[in-house]
Amino acid sequence: AQRVTQVQSTGSSQWGEVTLDCSYETSEYSYLILWYRQLFSGEMVFLIYQPSFDTQNQRSGHYSVVFQKSFKSISLVISASQPEDSGTYFCALSELGGGNNKLTFGQGTVLSVIP
């Protein structure tokens, strides 16, 4: 069974680098790990994804990931964080075998970036 675990909350100072950790359980060989940010309005915003079959860590804007496949662990790295980066960040697992691409979410990490 799939399972995703995240740290509950963390904080950072403006311009600092933030690392949000996620661990997961899956028996599938092919899967994706996706990161979403939930704004205070409730809107879910897609940030970045990492395929299990890609050894290269993905980057998108000021987001990047550190993928440790053998440990079933992935971190989202936010460079030069700003107060507007505050919010809740979700890690989600998508197993590719079934074709339905349904997501299993972690509990989310609340990030507070202090000016």
Place this chain on the structure above:
Amino acid sequence: EAAVTQSPRNKVAVTGGKVTLSCNQTNNHNNMYWYRQDTGHGLRLIHYSYGAGSTEKGDIPDGYKASRPSQENFSLILELATPSQTSVYFCASGDWYEQYFGPGTRLTVL
């Protein structure tokens, strides 16, 4: 621009009443999903669909039905609403690497 809309945005229902939450997508995605979000649980999958006419049970389907009458529309139905179904409900449509979420519906069952 990908677009998923939900209606209503807010709903107050009585215990035992029937509630229908609607979702529309203009992305032409085959797959659509219903999740609920509760504090401390992240988002959990209730039902999903591969296309018009299909519905599948997700991880927490009890007490919910779903209907996919067309490519664009996917509904979540609570035949007999209970207070434990008070939550925020999100609809999403997606392809293999991303899901686009609607704005959410806040449902309160009294």
